[in-house]
Amino acid sequence: MKQEDGTEKGNGEKENNSRFSIIFLGIVAGIYCIVAIMDASVATRALETFFGILRQIIPVMVLVFVLMFLVNLFIKPKAIAKHLGSESGMAGWVIAIIAGIIATGPVYVWYSMLADFREKGMRTALAGVFLYMRSVKLPFIPVIIYYFGGLYTAVLTAYLIVFSVLVGLVCEAAEGDEERPAPIDKPSQ
Amino acid sequence: MDIRASAEKTYRSMLQVIPQVLGILLLVSLLLTVIPPEWYGMAFTGHLVADPVAGAAIGSIAAGNPVTSYVIGGELLNTGISITAVTAFIVAWVTVGVIQLPVEMNILGKRFAIARNLCGFVFAILIAMLTEGTLSLLGGML
Numbered sequence: 001m002k003q004e005d006g007t008e009k010g011n012g013e014k015e016n017n018s019r020f021s022i023i024f025l026g027i028v029a030g031i032y033c034i035v036a037i038m039d040a041s042v043a044t045r046a047l048e049t050f051f052g053i054l055r056q057i058i059p060v061m062v063l064v065f066v067l068m069f070l071v072n073l074f075i076k077p078k079a080i081a082k083h084l085g086s087e088s089g090m091a092g093w094v095i096a097i098i099a100g101i102i103a104t105g106p107v108y109v110w111y112s113m114l115a116d117f118r119e120k121g122m123r124t125a126l127a128g129v130f131l132y133m134r135s136v137k138l139p140f141i142p143v144i145i146y147y148f149g150g151l152y153t154a155v156l157t158a159y160l161i162v163f164s165v166l167v168g169l170v171c172e173a174a175e176g177d178e179e180r181p182a183p184i185d186k187p188s189q
Numbered sequence: 190m191d192i193r194a195s196a197e198k199t200y201r202s203m204l205q206v207i208p209q210v211l212g213i214l215l216l217v218s219l220l221l222t223v224i225p226p227e228w229y230g231m232a233f234t235g236h237l238v239a240d241p242v243a244g245a246a247i248g249s250i251a252a253g254n255p256v257t258s259y260v261i262g263g264e265l266l267n268t269g270i271s272i273t274a275v276t277a278f279i280v281a282w283v284t285v286g287v288i289q290l291p292v293e294m295n296i297l298g299k300r301f302a303i304a305r306n307l308c309g310f311v312f313a314i315l316i317a318m319l320t321e322g323t324l325s326l327l328g329g330m331l
Contacts, residue, residue, distance in 0.1 A: 018204075018205055020209075020291075020295050021205050021206075021208040021209050021212075021295075022208060024208065024209055024212045024291060024292065024295075025208040025209070025211060025212045027212075028212040028215045028216055029215075031216075031219070032215065032219070035219065042219075042222055042223065045222045046215070046218045046219040046221075046222040046223075047218070049218040049221050049222055050214055050215055050218035053214055053217065053218060054211075054214060057210075057214065061207075061210065065199055065202070065203055068198075068199045068202060069195050069196060069199040070195075072194075072195035072198050072199060073191075073192060073195040106213075107286060107289070108209075108210060108213050108286070108289045108292060108293070109206075109210060111206070111292065111293060111296040111297055112202050112205075112206040112296060114296075114297060115296050115297055116202070118297075124301065127297070127301075128301070128304075128305055131305060132284055132305075132309070134283065134284075135255075135280065135283040135284050137255055137283075140255055140256055140259065143256050143259050143260075144259050144279075146263075147259050147260070147262065147263035147266070148259075148262070148263070148266075151324065151327060152272075152320070152324060155320050155323045155324060155327070156276065156280075156316070156320050159316045159319055159320060159323075160280070160316065163312045163315075163316055166308070166312070167284075167305060167308045167309065167312065170304055170305075170308050171301050171304045171305050171308070173304075174300045174301065174303070174304030175298060175300045175301045175304070176300065178298055178299070178300045178301075181295060181296060181297070181298055
């Protein structure tokens with residue numbers, strides 16, 4: 001991001017972002033230490049759960065990073081701005097809804113890719129739509145039908161799609177002129 | 190962008206994102222261990238308004254695979270908890286993430302993350318009421 005004087009901006013923030021990652025992980029490790037002191041079996045069981053979930057998530061994370069690599073390599077910011085930018089129109093909303101439904105794995109593994117897309121011109125509202133539509137998961141539809149019925153599933157899914165647009169618009173309005181976090185991928189100078 | 194630059198850019202993203210994802214995963218695992226699923230039912234009192242709010246609040250804090258929320262929701266429904274409360278619970282489970290909020294704020298921006306999660310909470314209750322109302326109009330669950 002260029003400042004008025006033409007220099008690159010964001011290195012300080014980028015360092016803060018890197019520091020946040022380490023501090024965040026350190027705080028969580030501290031919480032585990034406290035829990036282990038209070039009840040070692042709880043910490044052990046939590047770690048077993050952690051490794052179980054981690055095994056499931058690794059393929060999704062690999063998929064996300066491969067997609068990020070391919071997007072960086074082949075897709076120009078102009079293309080993202082065209083299909084997911086403020087000029088994308090109805091097609092942009094439809095793409096964000098479908099992409100959110102198709103995307104697999106936990107929502108947080110997609111944050112970095114969305115940040116990357118927004119840097120390239122993705123409309124904020126569509127990022128909000130994508131994240132909200134992670135609530136509709138095609139592989140889990142049979143499970144929700146089993147527990148709650150087909151009509152319930154259809155009605156709920158329809159409302160989730162409608163409200164995803166509202167969430168997107170509110171997120172966009174709320175963001176306003178707030179400066180976005182510095183890109184996490186720019187090399188230090 | 191050439192292959193080398195793309196790879197470097199992705200690598201730097203990985204270095205920053207992986208510790209954050211690991212932190213969230215550790216917190217989620219701890220929460221899943223500390224709070225057994227059967228505890229969720231204790232928060233509901235049968236109140237028409239309080240139950241959906243409680244459902245959305247618990248769903249916001251709870252974490253894990255969405256299937257877990259459907260299973261817990263199905264069990265809650267069998268014990269007599271209202272469909273509105275259960276719906277608020279399962280919608281908030283997948284649309285609100287209190288545990289990952291610090292990371293979301295850091296990567297996507299404070300206002301964006303807070304607005305998205307607040308919307309998720311309020312809309313979970315609203316969607317639950319609308320779903321219940323629509324189902325009543327259409328003749329119940331199938």
